[in-house]
Amino acid sequence: MxxxxxxxxxxxxxxxxxxxxxxxxxxxxxxxxxxxxxxxxxxxxxxxxxxxxxxxxxxxxxxxxxxxxxxxxxxxxxxxxxxxxxxxxxxxxxxxxxxxxxxxxxxxxxxxxxASEQAEGAARAAVQAVTRSVQALVHEQQTAITHLLATEYDERLLELVQPIDHTASQLARRLQILGVLTGMWPGRQREDAPLLETVRGGMSRIRDFHRVQVPNESAHYVAGRYVEPVVLAVAELLDNAARHSAPSTPVEVSFLEAHHGISIQIHDAGPGMRPEVREEAARRLSGQHPVRLTELRTPPSFGHLGIGALAAQYGFRAAVDEEHSVHGGVRAVLYLPRELLAAAPPAEGHEQACPEAVRSDTRGPARNALPA
Structure with missing residues (x-):
């Protein structure tokens, strides 16, 4: 001591x-x-x-x-x-x-x-596996419906089956967007398609297609590589516009040609967006921030994130604002640079340049253009 x-x-x-x-x-x-x-x-x-x-x-x-x-x-x-x-x-x-x-x-x-990267990789692998398996089932369902409608010429049957077919198209679109967020290819390669038919293709994949008003004509064509991504982006913007506005109001589409490209404008008559929601939408649509499945909110929202991912990959731009909405709601704009457009085919070759997938038929809006 x-x-x-x-x-x-x-x-x-x-x-x-x-x-x-x-x-x-x-x-x-x-x-x-x-x-x-x-x-x-x-x-x-x-x-x-x-x-x-x-x-x-x-x-x-x-x-x-x-x-x-x-x-x-x-x-x-x-x-x-x-x-x-x-x-x-x-x-x-x-x-x-x-x-x-x-x-x-x-x-x-x-x-x-x-640990975060491992969790994100595991989540992406799991979502991709589930998405592919469900996509295969939806494709089988749509093929069976197409065969049924092609072999049976019954108006009552058409009336009953068409809503099922339309729902399958919406499910296929949701799966495509989910796949895009995990890095999957958005869909099959297409030939050059008219801009108007491309927009109608997006219209055909939403629930409230009957509320969408599109222009009667357009001379522009979308290059084949970009057709499916543009269809998906338009479908998501149209779906947002329809879901966030009253069922009795229209969703109007217009084209605005600029020096360096063309803009697809979508106007709804909804209540608009709060500033913080608009700011978050701009961030998601920019495609500048990587999407991490493990960091999505609950419940998750895929639409704007999917559009942003497509925009970053394929070179178009998407934005939303209220200042230029013609109905006081929201205006969504999808801007396509000229690099994404294609020259119109000669008049005599129009039938070859318009692939079967983009031609309208008589089975209603769910089959009008560019089905999933």
Whole structure:
């Protein structure tokens, strides 16, 4: 037992609480004497004590502030180890303690990122597998319906089967958008198609197709590689416009030709969008932010995310605004640069240039153009 501890034990039972102050003074005096005997001044001892306290405070700050802030930043994509909070005592940055704490943060960041990537990869693989299997079933269903409608010429049967066929087209569209978000190809390659028929193809894949009003004519053609992506994007924008406006109101489509391309404008008569919703829609439609399935909200919303992914991949742009809505609702615009358009075929070759998939037939809007 050291002399300092012996002194403390002697003083405590003798003087009780009255001698606490004197004991502290005596302890401090004895400590100073020991420091002097060990070659350390009282000032140096105080400095050492402060440094030890600073390290203790830094350890607590790491556990209670920096690590939670880092994990939150990584989970929400708002920062990294350099933006999630610094040292409580900056003078420790170049010390062994500071470097060790930075190493801890780097390891946590690496492990968290790795776990997130593994979870995202597993989620994408699972969604792709389910999407492909359900797409195959929907394709079988549509093939069977097509065969039935081609072999049976009964008006009553047509009336009963057509809603089923139309629902299958909507399901196929939803699966395509979900597949796009996981990196899947959006659909089969098509030949160049008239812009008007491309828009009608999107119209045919939504529930309220009867509310959509499209122009009577357009001389523009969409290049084959971009037909299916444009159809999907138009369908999602039309569906949003129809679902967010009264069933008794129209959804109007118009074309605006510009110097560098053409815009497909979609006007609804809905209540509009709150500023924060419009801001989030712009972010999603931009396609500039990678889509992570593990970070989707509950319930998830795929439409604008899918359009943004298609826009980023194929070079068109999508936007929404209220200022230019003709009905006080929302105007959605899909802008197609000229690089996505094709030259109109010669008049005598129109029948070959208009593939069978984009020709209208007599079985109603669900079969009018570009079926899934």
């Amino acid at each position: 050291t002399p300092l501890i012996q002194d403390a034990l002697v003083w405590a039972p003798t003087g009780g609480m009255i001698a606490v102050g004197a004991l502290a003074l005596q302890y401090r005096k004895k400590a100073a004497e020991h420091c002097c005997r060990d070659g350390m001044s009282e000032a140096q001892a105080a400095d050492t004590e402060q440094r030890v306290a600073a390290r203790d405070e830094e350890a607590q700050h790491l556990a209670e502030s920096r690590l939670p802030a880092l994990v939150h930043a990584l989970q929400h994509g708002t920062g990294d180890i350099y933006t999630a909070g610094g040292l409580l005592h900056p003078q420790l940055a170049s010390t062994v303690t500071g470097r060790a704490y930075l190493s801890v943060l780097e390891q946590v960041s690496a492990l968290t990122t790795q």
